[in-house]
Amino acid sequence: MxxxxxxxxxxxxxxxxxxxxxxxxxxxxxxxxxxxxxxxxxxxxxxxxxxxxxxxxxxxxxxxxxxxxxxxxxxxxxxxxxxxxxxxxxxxxxxxxxxxxxxxxxxxxxxxxxxxxxxxxxxxxxxxxxxxxxxxxxxxxxxxxxxxxxxxxxxxxxxxxxxxxxxxxxxxIFPSWASDELHDSIASKFQDLANPIEEYLENYFRLDTENDDQPVQMSSSSGSCKSVLHSKSKDESLAIFAKWEPWHGKFGLYYPWNKYLQVGELLRDLATIVLSFKACLQSPRQPSSSVRQSMKEPSKAIGLSLALTLRELGESVMKMRRSQQEAVIMPKLKSMRLELNSIISSSKFGPLESVDVLAISSFVFLLMEMVEKVEELAKVLEELGELADFRTK
CATH class of the missing domain: 1.10.357 (Tetracycline Repressor; domain 2)
Structure with missing residues (x-):
């Protein structure tokens, strides 16, 4: 920083x-x-x-x-x-x-x-x-x-x-290109969203074992989510300036800057889900300690996998490399869906109170929304790779 x-x-x-x-x-x-x-x-x-x-x-x-x-x-x-x-x-x-x-x-x-x-x-x-x-x-x-x-x-x-x-x-003389700024800004947003997802789940389940009665206190990493959320006007201005710039470096004429804006819009959608997920984890209406413990391992695994996938996608944009969507990304996201379905299996927890059902449903729903949004991001990045002629390796 x-x-x-x-x-x-x-x-x-x-x-x-x-x-x-x-x-x-x-x-x-x-x-x-x-x-x-x-x-x-x-x-x-x-x-x-x-x-x-x-x-x-x-x-x-x-x-x-x-x-x-x-x-x-x-x-x-x-x-x-x-x-x-x-x-x-x-x-x-x-x-x-x-x-x-x-x-x-x-x-x-x-x-x-x-x-x-x-x-x-x-x-x-x-x-x-x-x-x-x-x-x-x-x-x-x-x-x-x-x-x-x-x-x-x-x-x-x-x-x-x-x-x-x-x-x-x-x-x-030492030009400052709006195209470079937009490219790097979009690529860095993936990391800005990956870190909070990982940290929120880590804090949620760590504090669960320390003090079950206190609300979960999250880290200050939500600031990165908010910066992504408020980046619309900056991205649009950079895209307009980038369209005026001549062919330079890795960016040619008629570069698909509108596709970058589409990626930025999806990242802002994901940022809203991540912030909603944070609010869900901080709600006083939480499942009992035993229920949360049974959710701990699969939930942390999904969060870690989501964060890793986001970082891989961000790296592919930064390095202008085609993401391995069909071979790696999509199977990984599919396995996350299956894991989420296993979390909400009633036989896994036994009889639950209505508060527990509501809390688990909200938790799983927001995780599922994040998985679907990352899947949509992967598809759009594949389109960007084709239009911008990203290298395959």
Whole structure:
């Protein structure tokens, strides 16, 4: 954990240095007289571009830069046309004001409505915002049409310079890839769920022999489950940034990032079951000590096997290796089902009180739910392996 924290701090430091270098480079447009003579005051737009679009991940920088360029070109172009039309009718009283007012209303309203659509908001929200901003700045500037075109060209060129500097530094100097982050994050979640399952069962049956009257106190490993449960927005953002990134390392173009999101969703479902299992084990309504002792060995064996299976699946993702689903994983999960069926066999325990029946049923039901969810995970990972062309060994 400490090593991972130090690594993350180092990445933050490197990113900060890269931003500083980018700002120094674009500042030369303003500081050096030969460059300033060519770009003038518009050099400030290059500096603003670096500050606005340089993000931690290379994919985020590329996404924001391309969105900014797209929004600027479309908004500036449409604004120039509207401004030229208003200039053409400027001699007809207030006609130009009416044209500008109607254009601002229609384009701003349509752009805002489009921006609120889920598919647009996910990937092109920033482009839509820049489009609206640029259009309004151009059309209400009050400049003559030829000056508007000249100003738009010069600003677009300096924005392009800032974007080029950002992309060069972000992609070529110690790049931070969102794809690597998403891949490692999804793979580590298997371990984050395997540990609590193992620990909860270990604590449950260990404390049973020490003090049968006290509620079971679980370890703090539920924090890892909660982190998995709250990872949806982070995973989705990383997947969006990863889709913008070029071919690099082990990830090619059109990589199945949506399948990673599906795996993450199943892991969050499993995390909810694990947390429910923890609540079940901490409930004051527990089977008698003798009943729990008879459940101890098969239950711990199932928990250990579940944790081991999760770790194997996580390792297969991390190493981009096909999991041995048909040969190893599925037979193991099938044997867990049979073992769970043996736990709820009434002949195993003899006559039971209603509280014991309810507690055992809840215990076995949640274990069965975990087994089924892991089985579903194994199937989806097999699909991911085929789409991503994971190696077989």
């Amino acid at each position: 400490e090593l991972q924290k130090n690594k993350q701090n180092m990445r933050k430091l490197i990113h900060s240095v890269k931003v500083g270098i980018a700002l120094v480079v674009v500042s030369l447009l303003y500081l050096l007289d030969p460059l300033f003579d060519r770009v003038g005051e518009n050099a400030m737009w290059a500096i603003m571009t670096v500050v606005v679009i340089f993000e931690f991940f290379a994919g985020a920088t590329l996404s924001k830069g391309l969105n900014r360029g797209l929004g600027t070109i479309l908004g500036g172009g449409l604004g120039c046309l509207a401004a030229a039309l208003a200039q053409a009718v400027s001699g007809m009283g207030n006609a130009s004001i009416i044209i500008i007012g109607c254009s601002v209303f229609i384009i701003s309203a349509a752009g805002t409505y489009t921006r609120l659509q889920p598919n647009i908001k996910k990937r092109y929200d920033y482009a839509a915002m820049i489009f609206i901003l640029t259009f309004n700045l151009v059309i209400v500037s009050g400049l003559r049409a030829d000056e508007v075109l000249k100003l738009a060209r010069s600003r677009l060129s300096t924005i392009g310079m800032g974007f080029a500097v950002c992309i060069f530094i972000s992609l070529l």
